[in-house]
Amino acid sequence: MAFKKDFTWGVASASFQIEGAAFEDGKGPSVWDMLCRKPGASWRGQVGDVACDHYRRYREDIAIMKRLGVRASRFSVSWPRVLPAGVGAVNDKGLDFYDRLVDEYLAAGIEPWLTLFHWDYPLALYHRGGWLNRESADWFGEYARVLAERLGDRVSHWMTLNEPQCFLIIGHEEGRHAPGDQLRFDEVVRAIHHTLLAHGRGVQALRAHAKTKPTVGVAMVASTRMPQTETPADIDAARSAMFAYNPSIFQHNAWWFDPMFKGEYPAEGLARFGPAAPDIQPGDMETIAQPLDFLGVNIYNGQFIEASPEGPRYVDLPPGYPKSAYDNWPITPTCLYWGPRFLHERYGLPIVITENGGCVVDTISLDGCVHDPQRTDYLHRHLLELRRAADDGVPVDGYFYWSFADNFEWNLGDSIRMGLIFTDYPTQRRIPKDSAAWYSEVIRTNGNNL
Numbered sequence: 431m432a433f434k435k436d437f438t439w440g441v442a443s444a445s446f447q448i449e450g451a452a453f454e455d456g457k458g459p460s461v462w463d464m465l466c467r468k469p470g471a472s473w474r475g476q477v478g479d480v481a482c483d484h485y486r487r488y489r490e491d492i493a494i495m496k497r498l499g500v501r502a503s504r505f506s507v508s509w510p511r512v513l514p515a516g517v518g519a520v521n522d523k524g525l526d527f528y529d530r531l532v533d534e535y536l537a538a539g540i541e542p543w544l545t546l547f548h549w550d551y552p553l554a555l556y557h558r559g560g561w562l563n564r565e566s567a568d569w570f571g572e573y574a575r576v577l578a579e580r581l582g583d584r585v586s587h588w589m590t591l592n593e594p595q596c597f598l599i600i601g602h603e604e605g606r607h608a609p610g611d612q613l614r615f616d617e618v619v620r621a622i623h624h625t626l627l628a629h630g631r632g633v634q635a636l637r638a639h640a641k642t643k644p645t646v647g648v649a650m651v652a653s654t655r656m657p658q659t660e661t662p663a664d665i666d667a668a669r670s671a672m673f674a675y676n677p678s679i680f681q682h683n684a685w686w687f688d689p690m691f692k693g694e695y696p697a698e699g700l701a702r703f704g705p706a707a708p709d710i711q712p713g714d715m716e717t718i719a720q721p722l723d724f725l726g727v728n729i730y731n732g733q734f735i736e737a738s739p740e741g742p743r744y745v746d747l748p749p750g751y752p753k754s755a756y757d758n759w760p761i762t763p764t765c766l767y768w769g770p771r772f773l774h775e776r777y778g779l780p781i782v783i784t785e786n787g788g789c790v791v792d793t794i795s796l797d798g799c800v801h802d803p804q805r806t807d808y809l810h811r812h813l814l815e816l817r818r819a820a821d822d823g824v825p826v827d828g829y830f831y832w833s834f835a836d837n838f839e840w841n842l843g844d845s846i847r848m849g850l851i852f853t854d855y856p857t858q859r860r861i862p863k864d865s866a867a868w869y870s871e872v873i874r875t876n877g878n879n880l
């Protein structure tokens with residue numbers, strides 16, 4: 431019963447959610463800077479101009495991570511901080527920041543795991559058509575090259591995209607996330623195709639330009655299905671539901687994963703989309719299906735499935751089922767067993783949990799501490815399931831808790847907390863929660879205390 435010896439224990443974050451300094455040192459605006467300024471778009475009209483002020487406080491934050499003993503930190507680079515117009519002129523001050531950040535991580539003995547794109551898309555490129563423009567793949571490739579050339583001597587682990595499902599569907603179809611569009615279905619499918627191409631171009635650029643051999647992956651949403659009971663029939667039903675055509679393209683895992691890992695879109699999706707299917711040009715699928723070193727997945731919860739004579743059936747949760755304080759997300763720990771297992775079976779790569787975490791209503795108690803037993807319990811239950819996956823032979827290489835500290839949760843602003851560290855926004859004081867101490871002990875014992 432053990433995690434592998436060199437298991438990567440980490441914490442995760444994203445540039446827009448923590449950095450602040452939205453208009454400083456030459457940074458260009460992102461679509462999130464734009465969206466938050468639209469009336470009604472964000473909670474209480476909040477904007478991410480300050481967030482956790484990490485741009486200035488990164489040394490303090492890394493010192494806290496070091497005290498926790500984390501082995502790795504997954505962070506993202508703000509594309510418009512480095513390339514204010516998205517392409518072309520590099521903003522040296524912006525690039526210098528990431529240079530210092532990476533050095534600070536390395537000096538603290540923490541491996542930097544860099545996500546190229548975690549949603550803060552350059553506004554200038556949005557004005558040129560954004561992901562609807564096929565050139566967006568070239569733009570992303572250029573951005574990846576700039577980072578690989580500058581940081582590729584020290585950053586060993588890279589992820590191209592974070593959760594394309596979210597920024598494309600929530601951002602371009604539902605309009606709740608930036609850029610706030612409500613496109614037609616065929617337009618969304620086109621934007622997805624260009625994003626997948628961008629992923630491929632990004633991987634190529636990293637491999638071509640990084641000075642040390644990069645370990646490259648991606649951080650996808652895995653819409654996870656678990657068997658209601660662990661009988662062969664329910665397990666088969668859950669597996670097939672996990673990859674089956676789904677009327678919600680967000681939930682249709684194979685639509686996103688198969689191109690990347692098998693070099694083809696699922697046939698049923700192509701047939702059903704008909705004229706809305708993407709315009710696949712010669713060489714596109716080869717570009718998209720670049721070999722990766724790991725499959726990173728963000729899994730917070732999943733849906734239960736049972737076998738039925740009509741095929742896999744979604745099971746309703748019983749009344750009063752435990753839930754997190756974020757959008758009624760149910761607490762379903764077996765998602766960290768079945769998600770990695772099904773994904774590894776189908777795609778063969780080692781799995782890294784690039785995000786998982788619990789949202790509870792945190793407050794500072796009279797004793798000045800933040801007691802968050804529900805978060806510790808969430809973490810405990812999920813890590814036990816992840817360890818079960820490892821014990822059953824799934825190569826699980828790492829786990830990143832989302833998030834290091836409470837941060838600016840997109841359109842929800844500072845209204846929810848997911849961190850191991852409490853962020854007291856008015857003072858920017860960081861207060862480690864009880865769960866931080868608990869996670870630190872998990873790391874120290876490599877999960878043997880679970």
Ligand code: FCB
Nearest residue numbers: 444592593596728832839
């Ligand atoms: C994920 C995002 C991350 C954060 C968490 C709660 O979908 O990647 O930035 O919003 O959810």
